[in-house]
Amino acid sequence: MATGIGIDVGGTKILGVRLIDGEVDHVSKCNTPSTGGPGAVIEAIVETAQQLLVPEATAIGIGAPGPVVPGSGQMGPATNLTGWDRPIDIAGPLGSELGLPVVVENDTNAAAAAEHRTGAGQGSTDMLALWLGTGVGGGLVLDGQLRRGKGLAGEIGHVVVQPGGRRCGCGGVGHLEAYAGRAAIEREARRRHDSGEKTLLVELAGTRRMKSSLFVEALERGDEIAGELLGEAVGAVGAAVADIELVLDLDRVVLGGGVANRLGPYFVDGIRRTAGRGFGHIDLEVVLAELGDHAGAVGAAVLALDTARGA
Ligand SMILES: [Zn+2]
Numbered sequence: 001m002a003t004g005i006g007i008d009v010g011g012t013k014i015l016g017v018r019l020i021d022g023e024v025d026h027v028s029k030c031n032t033p034s035t036g037g038p039g040a041v042i043e044a045i046v047e048t049a050q051q052l053l054v055p056e057a058t059a060i061g062i063g064a065p066g067p068v069v070p071g072s073g074q075m076g077p078a079t080n081l082t083g084w085d086r087p088i089d090i091a092g093p094l095g096s097e098l099g100l101p102v103v104v105e106n107d108t109n110a111a112a113a114a115e116h117r118t119g120a121g122q123g124s125t126d127m128l129a130l131w132l133g134t135g136v137g138g139g140l141v142l143d144g145q146l147r148r149g150k151g152l153a154g155e156i157g158h159v160v161v162q163p164g165g166r167r168c169g170c171g172g173v174g175h176l177e178a179y180a181g182r183a184a185i186e187r188e189a190r191r192r193h194d195s196g197e198k199t200l201l202v203e204l205a206g207t208r209r210m211k212s213s214l215f216v217e218a219l220e221r222g223d224e225i226a227g228e229l230l231g232e233a234v235g236a237v238g239a240a241v242a243d244i245e246l247v248l249d250l251d252r253v254v255l256g257g258g259v260a261n262r263l264g265p266y267f268v269d270g271i272r273r274t275a276g277r278g279f280g281h282i283d284l285e286v287v288l289a290e291l292g293d294h295a296g297a298v299g300a301a302v303l304a305l306d307t308a309r310g311a
Contacts, residue, residue: 001020001021001056002019002020002021002058002305002309003018003019003020003021003025003054003056003057003058004018004019004057004058004059004060004061004301004302004304004305004308005017005018005019005049005052005053005057005059005060005061005100005301005304006019006060006061006062006063006110006296006297006298006299006300006301006302006304007045007048007049007060007061007062007063007297007300008063008107008110008296008297008300009032009041009045009062009063009064009065009075009081009107010032010065010080010107010296011032011065011078011080011081012031012032013029013030013031013032014029014030014031014032014041014044014045014048015027015028015029015048015293015294015296015297016028016029016048016049016051016052016297017052017294017297017298017301018052018054018057018301019298019301019302019305020056022117022118022302024294024298026052027294028048028051028052029048030044030047030048032044032081033082034082035082037082037083037084038076038081038083038084038088041081041084042090042093042094045062045090045094046094046097046098049094049098050098053098053100057100058100058101058305058308059100059101059102059103059301059304059305059307059308060094060095060098060100060101060102060103060301060304061102061103061104061105061110061299061300061301061302061303061304061305062075062090062091062094062102062103062104062105062300063105063106063107063110063111063296063297063299063300064076064078064090064104064105064106064107065078065079065080065081065107066078066079066106067106067151067152067155068104068105068106068109068151069087069150069151070148070149070150070151072087072089072104073089073090073091073092073102073103073104074087074088074089074090074091074104075087075088075090075104076088090102090104091103091104101304101307101308102304103300103303103304103307103308105299105300105303105304106139106148106151107137107296107300108129108131108137108138108139108154108296109139109146109148109153109154109299110139110295110296110297110298110299110300110302110303111129111131111139111256111289111291111295111296111299112127112128112129112138112139112140112141112146112154112254112299113139113141113146113299113302113303114291114294114295114296114298114299114302115127115129115254115256115289115290115291115295115299116129116141116144116146116254117299117302118291118298118302119254119289119290119291119295120254120287120288120289120290120291121141121252121254124141124251124252124285125141125143125144125251126141126142126143126248126249126250126251126252127140127141127250127251127252127253127254128140128141128154128156128241128244128248128250128252128253128254129141129154129253129254129255129256129289130156130237130241130253130254130255130256130257130260131256131257131260132180132181132182132237132255132256132257132258132259132260132267133181133182133257133258133259134181134182134183134258135157135169135177135181135182135183136156136157136176136177136180136181136237137154137155137156137157137257138154138155138156138157139154140153140154140248142248146303156176156240156244157175157176157177157181158170158172158175158176158177159175159176159240159243159244160172160173160174160175160176161174161175161176161179161236161239161240162174162179162236165178165179166178166179166184166188168184169181169183169184176236176237176240179232179233179235179236180233180234180236180237180259181259182210182212182258182259185210185215185229185230185233186201186205186209186210188229189201189202189210189225189226189229190202192225193225197225199218199223199224199225199226200217200218200221200223200225200226201214201215201218201223201225201226201229204217204218212258212259212261212262212263213262215230215259215262215263216262216263219263219266230263230266233259233267234266234267234270234271234274235270235274237267237270237271237274238270238271238273238274238275239274241253241271241274241275241284241286242274242275245275245284250284251283251284251285252284252285252286252287253271253284253285253286253287254287254288254289255267255268255271255286255287255288255289256288256289256291256292256295257289260288260289261292264288268286268287268288271286272284272286
């Protein structure tokens with residue numbers, strides 16, 4: 001029996017799970033404090049962990065937004081957490097407060113590890129998990145092991161798919177995220193709407209955030225701009241996957257995140273088509289993720305248990 005706690009720290013919510021032998025036994029969540037800086041967020045993490053702690057638990061994993069230097073125990077900088085503008089050691093203070101070893105992992109890597117161990121990636125040896133949400137993230141499993149590198153492995157959102165193309169949220173140019181991230185698609189739709197190319201996307205969203213469900217509605221109603229923007233998104237993801245496939249000869253791509261949840265089959269088919277056009281014989285499975293919102297927390301627990309076992 002292995003019992004661990006995993007906590008996924010997101011920009012809007014903190015979600016924790018108690019994991020017993022790979023199964024989610026209990027879930028606890030709260031809103032991420034938007035005032036009070038890192039201190040308030042750390043306090044909320046402690047409270048979430050305390051609600052899940054049982055005497056059998058042997059490790060706590062934190063899924064952290066933003067890059068994490070492996071083994072550092074540090075989280076940040078994280079643009080979606082107020083005031084978290086630098087790396088801060090959280091493994092130390094959380095460990096002494098909670099009395100268990102604490103491991104910090106990048107959230108998208110943790111989610112990839114979870115899908116590989118207990119979700120849509122089971123049985124795969126070389127796998128890419130691709131998260132299409134507000135931004136675009138990824139995680140890489142090679143020879144059955146999560147590939148961390150120095151902390152950047154799997155960051156597929158910022159590979160260049162269009163030299164000289166659209167500006168990315170990170171400041172770079174032509175990155176995948178600038179074509180396939182929900183926020184970037186929204187920015188582009190609003191820009192084109194403002195310049196006179198009317199689109200249902202903006203008419204339906206008004207001033208509110210353009211949700212992924214709205215992409216589906218506009219597509220179904222035959223909106224031209226929605227068709228173009230989402231066609232570009234699929235093409236960009238397919239091109240990036242095809243390049244990575246050629247370098248790494250993966251056997252599976254797992255697709256998850258808010259945009260993929262709503263538009264899954266559309267992306268799966270598009271990626272199969274684009275990636276299949278590349279060089280050589282490509283034998284690549286493209287499947288949808290299975291763990292939903294719990295993936296980051298489950299993966300953080302799985303990886304923390306690995307570390308505690310010395311695996
Ligand atoms: Zn970028």
